[in-house]
Amino acid sequence: MRGEGVRVDVNLVLRSTRVITPEGTRAASIAVAGGTIAAVWPHDAEVPAGARLEDVGDDVILPGLVDTHVHVNDPGRTEWEGFHTATRAAAAGGITTLLDMPLNSLPPTTTVEHLRIKREVAAPKAHVDTGFWGGAVPDNVKDLRPLHDAGVFGFKCFLSPSGVEEFPQLDQEQLAASLAEIAGFDGLMIVHAEDPHELDAAPQKPGPAYADFLASRPRIAENTAIQNLIDQARRLAARVHVLHLSSSDALPLIAAAKAEGVKITVESCPHFLTLTAEEIPDGATEFKCCPPIREAVNQDALWEGLADGTIDCIVSDHSPSTADLKTGDFASAWGGISSLQLGLPAIWTEARRRGHDLTDLARWMSTNPARLAGLDRKGAIEPGRDADFAVLDPDATFTVDPARLQHRNRVTAYAGKTLHGVVTSTWLHGERINHRGTLTDPAGRLLERTN
DSSP, X not given: OTTTTOOTTOOEEEEEEEEEETTEEEEEEEEEETTEEEEEEETTOOOOTTOXXXXXXXXXXXXXXXXXXXXXXXXXXXXXXXXXHHHHHHHHTTEEEEEEOSSSSSSOSOSHHHHHHHHHHHTTTOSSEEEEOEEOOTTOHHHHHHHHHTTOOOEXXXXXXXXXXXXXXXXXXXXXXXXXXXXXXXXXXXXXXXXXXXXXXSOOOOSSOHHHHHHHSXXXXXXXXXXXXXHHHHHHTOEEEEOSOOOGGGHHHHHHHHHHTOOEEEEEOHHHHHOOGGGXXXXXXXXXXXXOOOOHHHHHHHHHHHHTTSSOEEOOOBOOOOGGGSOSOTTTSOOOBOOTTTHHHHHHXXXXXXXXXXXXXXXXXXXXXHHHXXXXXXXXXXXXXXXXXXXXXEEEEEEOOGGGOOSSSOOOTTTXXXXXXXXXXXXXXXXXXXXXXXXXXXXXXXXXXXX
Protein backbone atom coordinates (compact mmCIF):
# COMPACT_ATOMS: atom_id res chain seq x y z
CA MET A 1 0.00 0.00 0.00
CA ARG A 2 1.21 3.48 -0.86
CA GLY A 3 2.27 5.79 1.93
CA GLU A 4 2.05 3.02 4.50
CA GLY A 5 4.49 4.67 6.87
CA VAL A 6 2.67 8.02 7.06
CA ARG A 7 1.18 8.72 10.49
CA VAL A 8 1.74 12.44 11.11
CA ASP A 9 -1.34 14.73 11.16
CA VAL A 10 -3.82 12.03 10.17
CA ASN A 11 -7.23 13.10 11.47
CA LEU A 12 -9.50 10.60 9.71
CA VAL A 13 -9.28 6.95 8.71
CA LEU A 14 -11.98 5.75 6.33
CA ARG A 15 -12.12 1.95 6.16
CA SER A 16 -13.85 -0.59 3.93
CA THR A 17 -13.45 -4.14 2.74
CA ARG A 18 -13.83 -2.75 -0.81
CA VAL A 19 -11.85 0.34 -1.80
CA ILE A 20 -11.44 1.21 -5.49
CA THR A 21 -7.79 2.21 -5.97
CA PRO A 22 -5.72 2.65 -9.15
CA GLU A 23 -4.35 -0.86 -8.51
CA GLY A 24 -7.83 -2.39 -8.21
CA THR A 25 -10.35 -3.19 -5.49
CA ARG A 26 -9.00 -4.14 -2.08
CA ALA A 27 -9.72 -4.03 1.63
CA ALA A 28 -8.06 -0.87 2.90
CA SER A 29 -7.93 2.00 5.33
CA ILE A 30 -7.62 5.46 3.81
CA ALA A 31 -5.67 7.92 5.96
CA VAL A 32 -6.72 11.56 5.57
CA ALA A 33 -4.79 14.60 6.77
CA GLY A 34 -6.00 18.15 6.22
CA GLY A 35 -8.48 17.16 3.52
CA THR A 36 -5.90 15.22 1.50
CA ILE A 37 -5.31 11.48 1.18
CA ALA A 38 -2.11 10.91 3.14
CA ALA A 39 -1.86 7.15 2.68
CA VAL A 40 -3.72 3.98 1.75
CA TRP A 41 -3.02 1.39 4.44
CA PRO A 42 -3.94 -2.26 4.94
CA HIS A 43 -7.48 -2.78 6.17
CA ASP A 44 -6.41 -3.66 9.71
CA ALA A 45 -3.87 -0.85 10.10
CA GLU A 46 -3.65 0.77 13.51
CA VAL A 47 -5.55 4.04 13.73
CA PRO A 48 -3.25 6.88 14.87
CA ALA A 49 -3.94 8.49 18.20
CA GLY A 50 -6.40 11.34 17.84
CA ALA A 51 -7.70 10.22 14.43
CA ARG A 52 -11.36 9.36 13.90
CA LEU A 53 -12.20 5.97 12.41
CA GLU A 54 -15.16 5.63 10.03
CA ASP A 55 -15.66 1.99 9.08
CA VAL A 56 -18.24 1.57 6.30
CA GLY A 57 -18.05 -2.22 6.39
CA ASP A 58 -18.63 -3.81 3.00
CA ASP A 59 -19.88 -0.67 1.28
CA VAL A 60 -17.61 0.31 -1.60
CA ILE A 61 -15.47 3.46 -1.39
CA LEU A 62 -15.09 5.05 -4.82
CA PRO A 63 -13.16 8.20 -5.68
CA GLY A 64 -15.67 11.05 -5.66
CA LEU A 65 -17.28 11.31 -9.07
CA VAL A 66 -16.29 14.16 -11.39
CA ASP A 67 -19.05 15.46 -13.66
CA THR A 68 -17.64 17.77 -16.31
CA HIS A 69 -20.96 18.48 -18.07
CA VAL A 70 -23.58 20.23 -15.94
CA HIS A 71 -25.94 23.06 -16.86
CA VAL A 72 -26.54 24.89 -13.58
CA ASN A 73 -28.36 27.86 -15.25
CA ASP A 74 -27.41 30.28 -12.48
CA PRO A 75 -27.72 33.27 -12.57
CA GLY A 76 -30.51 34.25 -14.92
CA ARG A 77 -32.52 31.03 -15.23
CA THR A 78 -32.42 29.91 -11.62
CA GLU A 79 -36.03 28.77 -11.85
CA TRP A 80 -34.58 25.97 -14.02
CA GLU A 81 -31.92 24.89 -11.48
CA GLY A 82 -29.28 26.92 -9.57
CA PHE A 83 -26.01 26.24 -7.76
CA HIS A 84 -27.67 25.39 -4.45
CA THR A 85 -29.97 22.69 -5.81
CA ALA A 86 -27.60 21.37 -8.50
CA THR A 87 -24.73 20.86 -6.11
CA ARG A 88 -27.00 19.32 -3.46
CA ALA A 89 -28.16 16.83 -6.09
CA ALA A 90 -24.54 16.18 -7.02
CA ALA A 91 -23.58 15.50 -3.41
CA ALA A 92 -26.56 13.18 -2.96
CA GLY A 93 -25.44 11.26 -6.04
CA GLY A 94 -21.78 10.77 -5.05
CA ILE A 95 -20.44 13.60 -7.24
CA THR A 96 -17.83 15.71 -5.47
CA THR A 97 -16.69 17.90 -8.38
CA LEU A 98 -18.66 19.41 -11.23
CA LEU A 99 -17.90 21.79 -14.07
CA ASP A 100 -20.62 24.20 -15.09
CA MET A 101 -21.44 24.77 -18.75
CA PRO A 102 -21.25 28.34 -20.07
CA LEU A 103 -24.81 28.57 -21.41
CA ASN A 104 -28.38 28.62 -20.16
CA SER A 105 -27.25 31.07 -17.50
CA LEU A 106 -27.72 34.79 -18.11
CA PRO A 107 -25.16 36.06 -18.83
CA PRO A 108 -23.37 33.17 -20.56
CA THR A 109 -19.73 32.61 -19.59
CA THR A 110 -18.26 34.24 -22.70
CA THR A 111 -16.24 37.05 -21.08
CA VAL A 112 -14.11 37.43 -17.97
CA GLU A 113 -16.72 39.75 -16.47
CA HIS A 114 -19.44 37.15 -16.99
CA LEU A 115 -17.20 34.55 -15.34
CA ARG A 116 -16.72 36.86 -12.37
CA ILE A 117 -20.49 37.21 -12.00
CA LYS A 118 -21.00 33.46 -12.12
CA ARG A 119 -18.28 32.79 -9.53
CA GLU A 120 -19.75 35.39 -7.22
CA VAL A 121 -23.15 33.72 -7.43
CA ALA A 122 -21.78 30.19 -6.99
CA ALA A 123 -19.40 30.77 -4.09
CA PRO A 124 -21.87 30.72 -1.17
CA LYS A 125 -24.10 28.01 -2.67
CA ALA A 126 -21.75 25.21 -3.76
CA HIS A 127 -22.09 21.93 -1.88
CA VAL A 128 -19.35 20.34 -4.03
CA ASP A 129 -16.20 21.67 -5.69
CA THR A 130 -17.21 23.64 -8.76
CA GLY A 131 -15.36 24.88 -11.83
CA PHE A 132 -16.39 26.57 -15.05
CA TRP A 133 -16.13 26.16 -18.79
CA GLY A 134 -15.89 29.23 -20.97
CA GLY A 135 -17.94 29.66 -24.12
CA ALA A 136 -16.78 30.09 -27.72
CA VAL A 137 -19.29 32.07 -29.80
CA PRO A 138 -18.89 33.91 -33.10
CA ASP A 139 -17.87 37.29 -31.68
CA ASN A 140 -15.61 36.42 -28.74
CA VAL A 141 -12.31 35.11 -30.14
CA LYS A 142 -10.67 38.08 -28.40
CA ASP A 143 -12.07 36.87 -25.05
CA LEU A 144 -10.76 33.30 -25.21
CA ARG A 145 -7.22 33.92 -23.97
CA PRO A 146 -8.39 36.19 -21.11
CA LEU A 147 -10.90 33.54 -20.03
CA HIS A 148 -8.18 30.89 -20.16
CA ASP A 149 -5.91 33.09 -18.04
CA ALA A 150 -8.80 33.59 -15.60
CA GLY A 151 -8.95 29.82 -14.99
CA VAL A 152 -11.73 28.31 -17.11
CA PHE A 153 -11.13 24.65 -17.93
CA GLY A 154 -11.73 25.02 -21.66
CA PHE A 155 -14.33 26.30 -24.09
CA LYS A 156 -17.65 24.98 -25.26
CA CYS A 157 -19.09 25.61 -28.69
CA PHE A 158 -22.11 24.48 -30.67
CA LEU A 159 -22.00 23.57 -34.35
CA SER A 160 -25.81 23.75 -34.60
CA PRO A 161 -28.31 26.03 -32.81
CA SER A 162 -27.95 25.83 -29.04
CA GLY A 163 -31.58 26.50 -28.18
CA VAL A 164 -30.86 29.85 -26.54
CA GLU A 165 -30.31 32.98 -28.61
CA GLU A 166 -27.53 34.41 -26.42
CA PHE A 167 -25.23 31.49 -27.28
CA PRO A 168 -25.05 31.20 -31.10
CA GLN A 169 -23.32 28.36 -32.91
CA LEU A 170 -20.06 28.49 -34.83
CA ASP A 171 -19.87 27.81 -38.54
CA GLN A 172 -16.82 25.99 -39.90
CA GLU A 173 -14.86 29.20 -40.51
CA GLN A 174 -15.64 30.51 -37.04
CA LEU A 175 -14.77 27.12 -35.52
CA ALA A 176 -11.38 27.26 -37.26
CA ALA A 177 -10.71 30.76 -35.92
CA SER A 178 -11.60 29.79 -32.36
CA LEU A 179 -9.68 26.51 -32.54
CA ALA A 180 -6.58 28.27 -33.85
CA GLU A 181 -6.71 30.76 -30.99
CA ILE A 182 -7.25 28.05 -28.38
CA ALA A 183 -4.55 25.80 -29.82
CA GLY A 184 -2.14 28.73 -29.45
CA PHE A 185 -2.27 28.36 -25.67
CA ASP A 186 -2.91 24.57 -25.66
CA GLY A 187 -6.48 25.00 -24.48
CA LEU A 188 -9.34 22.55 -24.92
CA MET A 189 -12.44 22.98 -27.09
CA ILE A 190 -15.46 20.87 -26.14
CA VAL A 191 -18.01 20.55 -28.91
CA HIS A 192 -21.71 19.93 -29.36
CA ALA A 193 -21.26 18.11 -32.65
CA GLU A 194 -24.36 18.04 -34.84
CA ASP A 195 -24.14 19.36 -38.39
CA PRO A 196 -26.78 22.05 -39.06
CA HIS A 197 -27.07 21.23 -42.76
CA GLU A 198 -27.89 17.59 -42.01
CA LEU A 199 -30.42 18.69 -39.42
CA ASP A 200 -32.05 21.06 -41.90
CA ALA A 201 -32.26 18.24 -44.44
CA ALA A 202 -33.94 15.84 -42.00
CA PRO A 203 -37.75 15.56 -41.85
CA GLN A 204 -39.22 17.95 -39.31
CA LYS A 205 -42.62 16.77 -38.12
CA PRO A 206 -43.93 18.37 -34.91
CA GLY A 207 -46.05 16.35 -32.56
CA PRO A 208 -45.94 13.78 -29.76
CA ALA A 209 -44.42 10.85 -31.70
CA TYR A 210 -40.91 10.00 -30.52
CA ALA A 211 -40.14 8.30 -33.85
CA ASP A 212 -40.69 11.60 -35.64
CA PHE A 213 -38.36 13.44 -33.26
CA LEU A 214 -35.69 10.76 -33.65
CA ALA A 215 -35.89 11.10 -37.43
CA SER A 216 -35.37 14.85 -37.08
CA ARG A 217 -31.95 14.34 -35.39
CA PRO A 218 -30.35 11.61 -37.54
CA ARG A 219 -27.04 9.94 -36.82
CA ILE A 220 -25.54 11.46 -39.95
CA ALA A 221 -25.74 14.90 -38.32
CA GLU A 222 -23.41 13.74 -35.56
CA ASN A 223 -21.19 11.72 -37.86
CA THR A 224 -20.66 14.62 -40.28
CA ALA A 225 -19.97 17.14 -37.53
CA ILE A 226 -17.48 14.82 -35.84
CA GLN A 227 -15.63 14.13 -39.10
CA ASN A 228 -15.39 17.88 -39.77
CA LEU A 229 -14.15 18.43 -36.20
CA ILE A 230 -11.49 15.74 -36.62
CA ASP A 231 -10.33 17.37 -39.84
CA GLN A 232 -10.05 20.77 -38.17
CA ALA A 233 -8.30 19.38 -35.09
CA ARG A 234 -5.80 17.53 -37.26
CA ARG A 235 -5.04 20.60 -39.39
CA LEU A 236 -4.66 22.97 -36.43
CA ALA A 237 -3.09 20.51 -33.94
CA ALA A 238 -5.91 21.47 -31.58
CA ARG A 239 -7.24 19.57 -28.55
CA VAL A 240 -10.95 18.76 -28.95
CA HIS A 241 -13.54 16.83 -26.98
CA VAL A 242 -16.82 15.48 -28.36
CA LEU A 243 -19.71 16.07 -26.00
CA HIS A 244 -22.58 13.64 -25.35
CA LEU A 245 -21.86 11.12 -28.10
CA SER A 246 -25.11 9.49 -29.17
CA SER A 247 -24.38 8.00 -32.62
CA SER A 248 -22.40 4.78 -32.47
CA ASP A 249 -21.71 5.17 -36.19
CA ALA A 250 -19.10 7.80 -35.29
CA LEU A 251 -17.02 5.38 -33.21
CA PRO A 252 -14.84 4.11 -36.10
CA LEU A 253 -14.09 7.72 -37.13
CA ILE A 254 -13.04 8.57 -33.59
CA ALA A 255 -11.00 5.41 -33.10
CA ALA A 256 -9.11 6.03 -36.34
CA ALA A 257 -8.43 9.66 -35.38
CA LYS A 258 -7.09 8.60 -31.99
CA ALA A 259 -4.85 5.98 -33.60
CA GLU A 260 -3.52 8.63 -35.96
CA GLY A 261 -2.64 10.93 -33.07
CA VAL A 262 -5.41 13.50 -33.38
CA LYS A 263 -5.94 15.02 -29.93
CA ILE A 264 -9.55 14.00 -29.45
CA THR A 265 -11.49 12.64 -26.49
CA VAL A 266 -15.14 11.64 -26.21
CA GLU A 267 -17.87 11.40 -23.60
CA SER A 268 -21.27 9.77 -23.49
CA CYS A 269 -24.07 10.10 -20.94
CA PRO A 270 -26.20 7.90 -18.70
CA HIS A 271 -29.34 8.41 -20.77
CA PHE A 272 -27.68 7.16 -23.96
CA LEU A 273 -26.26 4.16 -22.11
CA THR A 274 -29.32 3.13 -20.09
CA LEU A 275 -32.43 4.30 -21.99
CA THR A 276 -33.54 3.27 -25.49
CA ALA A 277 -35.77 4.77 -28.16
CA GLU A 278 -37.94 1.66 -28.12
CA GLU A 279 -39.10 2.31 -24.55
CA ILE A 280 -40.03 5.99 -24.94
CA PRO A 281 -43.80 6.57 -25.08
CA ASP A 282 -45.22 9.17 -27.40
CA GLY A 283 -45.57 12.52 -25.66
CA ALA A 284 -43.01 11.62 -22.96
CA THR A 285 -40.79 14.64 -23.51
CA GLU A 286 -38.95 14.09 -20.24
CA PHE A 287 -36.87 11.81 -22.53
CA LYS A 288 -36.08 14.57 -25.04
CA CYS A 289 -32.45 15.58 -25.47
CA CYS A 290 -30.25 16.64 -28.36
CA PRO A 291 -28.70 14.55 -29.77
CA PRO A 292 -31.44 12.04 -29.03
CA ILE A 293 -31.67 8.73 -27.22
CA ARG A 294 -31.32 6.11 -29.96
CA GLU A 295 -32.14 2.45 -30.48
CA ALA A 296 -30.98 -0.50 -28.37
CA VAL A 297 -28.57 -1.75 -31.03
CA ASN A 298 -26.92 1.68 -31.04
CA GLN A 299 -26.63 1.52 -27.25
CA ASP A 300 -24.91 -1.86 -27.43
CA ALA A 301 -22.27 -0.35 -29.72
CA LEU A 302 -21.75 2.61 -27.36
CA TRP A 303 -20.99 0.16 -24.54
CA GLU A 304 -18.48 -1.55 -26.82
CA GLY A 305 -16.89 1.87 -27.39
CA LEU A 306 -16.60 2.34 -23.64
CA ALA A 307 -15.08 -1.10 -23.19
CA ASP A 308 -12.39 -0.55 -25.84
CA GLY A 309 -11.55 3.00 -24.77
CA THR A 310 -12.90 4.87 -27.79
CA ILE A 311 -15.30 6.62 -25.41
CA ASP A 312 -13.31 8.09 -22.53
CA CYS A 313 -15.85 9.09 -19.93
CA ILE A 314 -19.46 9.23 -18.78
CA VAL A 315 -20.92 12.55 -17.58
CA SER A 316 -24.47 13.70 -17.00
CA ASP A 317 -25.22 16.56 -19.41
CA HIS A 318 -27.68 17.56 -16.70
CA SER A 319 -29.88 20.07 -18.55
CA PRO A 320 -33.03 20.81 -16.56
CA SER A 321 -35.94 23.13 -17.19
CA THR A 322 -39.21 24.01 -15.57
CA ALA A 323 -41.95 21.44 -16.05
CA ASP A 324 -44.02 23.71 -18.29
CA LEU A 325 -41.26 23.68 -20.94
CA LYS A 326 -41.56 19.90 -21.25
CA THR A 327 -44.66 20.14 -23.44
CA GLY A 328 -46.14 17.08 -25.11
CA ASP A 329 -44.75 18.13 -28.49
CA PHE A 330 -41.23 16.81 -29.07
CA ALA A 331 -40.47 19.60 -31.53
CA SER A 332 -41.16 22.44 -29.11
CA ALA A 333 -40.33 20.86 -25.72
CA TRP A 334 -37.07 21.81 -24.00
CA GLY A 335 -34.38 19.25 -24.77
CA GLY A 336 -32.52 18.08 -21.69
CA ILE A 337 -32.34 15.17 -19.24
CA SER A 338 -32.08 15.77 -15.51
CA SER A 339 -29.90 13.05 -14.04
CA LEU A 340 -27.28 14.65 -11.82
CA GLN A 341 -28.34 12.70 -8.73
CA LEU A 342 -29.04 9.44 -10.57
CA GLY A 343 -26.11 8.91 -12.92
CA LEU A 344 -24.12 6.62 -10.63
CA PRO A 345 -26.90 4.09 -9.91
CA ALA A 346 -28.22 4.28 -13.49
CA ILE A 347 -24.83 3.44 -14.97
CA TRP A 348 -24.03 0.85 -12.32
CA THR A 349 -27.35 -0.92 -12.96
CA GLU A 350 -26.55 -1.31 -16.66
CA ALA A 351 -22.79 -1.84 -16.24
CA ARG A 352 -23.21 -4.77 -13.86
CA ARG A 353 -25.75 -6.34 -16.22
CA ARG A 354 -23.18 -6.13 -19.01
CA GLY A 355 -20.36 -7.66 -16.94
CA HIS A 356 -18.45 -4.52 -15.97
CA ASP A 357 -17.26 -3.82 -12.43
CA LEU A 358 -16.88 -0.79 -10.20
CA THR A 359 -13.29 -0.21 -11.26
CA ASP A 360 -14.64 0.43 -14.76
CA LEU A 361 -17.23 2.81 -13.37
CA ALA A 362 -14.59 4.72 -11.36
CA ARG A 363 -12.48 5.11 -14.50
CA TRP A 364 -15.37 6.33 -16.65
CA MET A 365 -17.01 8.62 -14.08
CA SER A 366 -14.11 9.89 -11.96
CA THR A 367 -10.58 9.25 -13.22
CA ASN A 368 -11.07 10.07 -16.89
CA PRO A 369 -13.28 13.16 -16.44
CA ALA A 370 -10.71 14.50 -13.96
CA ARG A 371 -7.95 13.85 -16.49
CA LEU A 372 -9.95 15.56 -19.24
CA ALA A 373 -10.23 18.74 -17.20
CA GLY A 374 -6.69 18.62 -15.80
CA LEU A 375 -7.95 18.14 -12.24
CA ASP A 376 -4.86 16.35 -10.96
CA ARG A 377 -6.05 16.31 -7.33
CA LYS A 378 -9.28 14.54 -8.24
CA GLY A 379 -10.24 11.20 -9.69
CA ALA A 380 -8.35 8.55 -7.71
CA ILE A 381 -7.84 7.16 -4.22
CA GLU A 382 -4.11 7.59 -3.78
CA PRO A 383 -1.79 9.77 -1.68
CA GLY A 384 -1.75 13.44 -2.62
CA ARG A 385 -5.28 13.53 -4.02
CA ASP A 386 -8.19 15.35 -2.41
CA ALA A 387 -10.02 13.18 0.11
CA ASP A 388 -13.20 13.06 -1.98
CA PHE A 389 -15.19 9.83 -1.82
CA ALA A 390 -18.50 8.29 -2.83
CA VAL A 391 -19.56 5.40 -0.58
CA LEU A 392 -21.90 2.99 -2.35
CA ASP A 393 -23.93 -0.05 -1.35
CA PRO A 394 -23.76 -1.66 -4.81
CA ASP A 395 -26.28 -4.42 -4.11
CA ALA A 396 -29.06 -2.29 -2.61
CA THR A 397 -31.88 -1.23 -4.91
CA PHE A 398 -34.34 1.66 -4.92
CA THR A 399 -37.17 2.89 -7.09
CA VAL A 400 -36.76 6.43 -8.41
CA ASP A 401 -39.29 8.74 -6.78
CA PRO A 402 -39.04 12.24 -8.28
CA ALA A 403 -40.20 13.76 -4.98
CA ARG A 404 -36.99 12.53 -3.32
CA LEU A 405 -34.66 14.22 -5.80
CA GLN A 406 -32.68 17.33 -4.89
CA HIS A 407 -33.08 18.86 -8.37
CA ARG A 408 -35.10 22.08 -8.35
CA ASN A 409 -37.44 20.70 -11.02
CA ARG A 410 -38.10 17.03 -10.46
CA VAL A 411 -38.93 16.02 -14.00
CA THR A 412 -36.93 12.88 -14.73
CA ALA A 413 -36.78 10.20 -17.40
CA TYR A 414 -35.91 7.72 -14.63
CA ALA A 415 -39.17 8.05 -12.67
CA GLY A 416 -40.38 4.64 -11.48
CA LYS A 417 -37.24 2.78 -12.53
CA THR A 418 -35.65 0.37 -10.07
CA LEU A 419 -31.89 0.95 -9.90
CA HIS A 420 -28.99 -0.84 -8.23
CA GLY A 421 -26.61 1.14 -6.04
CA VAL A 422 -27.44 3.37 -3.10
CA VAL A 423 -25.05 6.19 -2.21
CA THR A 424 -24.77 5.93 1.57
CA SER A 425 -22.38 8.86 2.03
CA THR A 426 -20.34 11.44 0.15
CA TRP A 427 -17.09 12.97 1.41
CA LEU A 428 -15.46 16.21 0.27
CA HIS A 429 -11.95 17.14 1.46
CA GLY A 430 -12.25 14.59 4.25
CA GLU A 431 -15.61 15.84 5.54
CA ARG A 432 -18.89 13.97 5.16
CA ILE A 433 -21.29 16.20 3.21
CA ASN A 434 -24.03 13.62 2.61
CA HIS A 435 -25.15 10.83 4.91
CA ARG A 436 -28.02 8.77 3.54
CA GLY A 437 -29.63 11.79 1.95
CA THR A 438 -29.03 14.25 4.78
CA LEU A 439 -26.81 17.03 3.46
CA THR A 440 -24.60 19.51 5.27
CA ASP A 441 -24.35 23.23 4.58
CA PRO A 442 -22.44 24.25 1.42
CA ALA A 443 -18.73 23.38 1.73
CA GLY A 444 -17.61 23.29 -1.89
CA ARG A 445 -14.71 25.29 -3.26
CA LEU A 446 -14.49 27.15 -6.55
CA LEU A 447 -11.89 25.61 -8.83
CA GLU A 448 -9.63 27.13 -11.46
CA ARG A 449 -7.54 25.45 -14.13
CA THR A 450 -3.94 25.26 -12.94
CA ASN A 451 -2.10 23.75 -15.92
